[in-house]
Amino acid sequence: MTIPSIGLGTFGSDHVSNEAVAKSVIDALQSGYQMIDCASVYGNEKEIGAAIEKSGVERDKIWLTGKLWNDMHGKDDVRKSVLQTLSDLKTDYLDLYLVHWPFPNYHPPKCDVSSRSPNARPYIHEEFMVVWNEMEKLVDDGLVRNIGTSNMTMPKMERLLADCRIRPFANEMELHPYFQQQEFVSYLKNNGIIPIGFCPIGSPERPERDRTEEDVSELSDPILRGIAESRHVHPAEICLKWANQNGIIPIPQSANPKHLASNLNSVTHDPLTDQELSALSKIDKNCRLIKGQVFLWEGAKDWHALWDEDGRIAK
Numbered sequence: 001m002t003i004p005s006i007g008l009g010t011f012g013s014d015h016v017s018n019e020a021v022a023k024s025v026i027d028a029l030q031s032g033y034q035m036i037d038c039a040s041v042y043g044n045e046k047e048i049g050a051a052i053e054k055s056g057v058e059r060d061k062i063w064l065t066g067k068l069w070n071d072m073h074g075k076d077d078v079r080k081s082v083l084q085t086l087s088d089l090k091t092d093y094l095d096l097y098l099v100h101w102p103f104p105n106y107h108p109p110k111c112d113v114s115s116r117s118p119n120a121r122p123y124i125h126e127e128f129m130v131v132w133n134e135m136e137k138l139v140d141d142g143l144v145r146n147i148g149t150s151n152m153t154m155p156k157m158e159r160l161l162a163d164c165r166i167r168p169f170a171n172e173m174e175l176h177p178y179f180q181q182q183e184f185v186s187y188l189k190n191n192g193i194i195p196i197g198f199c200p201i202g203s204p205e206r207p208e209r210d211r212t213e214e215d216v217s218e219l220s221d222p223i224l225r226g227i228a229e230s231r232h233v234h235p236a237e238i239c240l241k242w243a244n245q246n247g248i249i250p251i252p253q254s255a256n257p258k259h260l261a262s263n264l265n266s267v268t269h270d271p272l273t274d275q276e277l278s279a280l281s282k283i284d285k286n287c288r289l290i291k292g293q294v295f296l297w298e299g300a301k302d303w304h305a306l307w308d309e310d311g312r313i314a315k
């Protein structure tokens with residue numbers, strides 16, 4: 001199966017219940033979605049597995065993505081983790097398995113912004129390659145069809161591409177009109193790596209730990225709203241069209257059947273004009289929402305250290 005052009009997000013942002021997410025999976029699959037973005041840390045893979053079964057949609061018509069959580073970076077943990085996910089999702093393979101973050105620094109579910117994992121450390125390439133080599137073995141053994149990364153930066157990706165045996169198929173990353181990461185997206189595409197965009201509509205209901213006073217939302221951007229109004233659609237749909245037409249696979253989350261339908265429709269109908277795309281390319285505010293404060297290590301200045309903004313891997 002080739003990767004679909006839109007997927008369903010399943011992170012309940014600490015307030016949408018597992019049952020509501022499971023229901024959204026059934027609604028989505030029955031209304032034509034073919035891709036579900038899962039992660040063990042979302043704590044709902046069992047419910048999603050049951051929902052997939054209940055949907056009646058055949059396994060080979062669904063693209064399932066899973067993610068290795070940060071507390072499972074030990075050499076023996078990678079396989080253990082995917083086996084648990086396969087059992088919870090009631091399947092014997094994943095289409096794509098991602099390393100959720102390039103650090104072993106984890107946070108407990110529903111933590112607040114001050115939470116830090118005790119052994120948090122910066123990116124250590126040799127350690128990451130141990131994880132990646134285990135990921136490669138999962139492909140060899142047919143447990144997953146493709147492997148990829150998430151929350152990487154360009155310098156980290158360069159190191160990985162230099163040393164990997166199996167290249168990442170995709171990188172899942174924050175992407176929306178106010179956070180376009182144009183240089184990194186071009187780099188990925190030039191290297192044949194698919195950008196999957198999370199928080200594609202700016203995650204309006206994200207957890208408290210991922211909110212700061214500087215955050216701004218494209219949903220109230222005058223240019224984006226103007227385009228939405230001229231087409232009589234919600235600004236969320238313009239965000240999804242923007243992603244789709246920029247070669248990004250968006251994975252919006254929704255527990256509302258009407259939104260599920262309009263989101264799917266937005267990437268299959270009425271594309272933006274070149275003029276609209278050009279106008280949207282200029283509204284970027286470099287506004288990262290998922291800053292990752294909870295993954296910081298002792299001695300790190302602030303969340304910018306996670307993102308190698310000066311082109312070097314932070315130590």
Ligand SMILES: NC(=O)c1ccc[n+]([C@@H]2O[C@H](COP(=O)([O-])OP(=O)(O)OC[C@H]3O[C@@H](n4cnc5c(N)ncnc54)[C@H](OP(=O)(O)O)[C@@H]3O)[C@@H](O)[C@H]2O)c1
Pocket residue numbers: 008009010011012013037038100150151172173197198199200201202203204205206234236237251252253254255256259260262263290
């Ligand atoms: N790899 C990573 O580290 C990472 C990080 C964050 C997220 N993710 C993945 O990306 C997915 C999406 O990100 P996200 O959930 O944070 O944010 P998002 O998809 O940008 O936003 C979800 C919110 O938008 C609302 N919404 C969806 N469609 C809408 C529409 N057509 N009109 C109005 N409101 C709409 C939803 O509410 P309703 O229920 O009312 O529709 C929900 O509150 C996650 O669920 C997860 O699978 C991955």
